Amino acid sequence: MNATVEFLGNVRFWDPGKGAGLAVVDVPDDCVQQLGGRKQRRVSGTLNGADFTGSTMLVAGGGFCVGVSKAALKAAGAAVGDEVRVVLSREQP
Template identity: 75%
Template sequence: MTVEFRGTVRRWDETKPGGLAVVDVPAGLVADLGGRRQRRVTGTMNGADFSGSTMLVAGGGFCIGVSKAALKSAGAAVGDDVQLSLEA
């Protein structure tokens, strides 16, 4: 099953410039990605090969960590909207 969505790249901790970047997963797609548990995911981001890990967010959110290399490969940066296509 492939899960597709658009999201905005943001910093995990806005007080730490240059820190981890993440994309929030829409609540309606969390179950399609295997539920609220940490796991590796693969697919594409803006058409470029991508791999990352899902993470729980305080308050009930769920996101995917995005490396600097993945952002560069996808031609994206913090603050940009990206298209993700992930294998679930």
């Protein structure tokens, strides 16, 4: 099964206290199961229409997010703090 999810999310730093580093977008709870549950895995899709690949990861306290590279943000015309449209598909092994 290759499920695709689409949602709006805000780009934030993984560690907001640092004000720099890894950028992530939180995955809404209702999309997590469609991506295969709360497990780290490779995903591909688009960020504001620009192609990208990343990895999902658990967030302390029960959240779930996808990492977004600086290159993907640049291609999407987005920055930390921006709302973005995310389309994700789980990559099959």
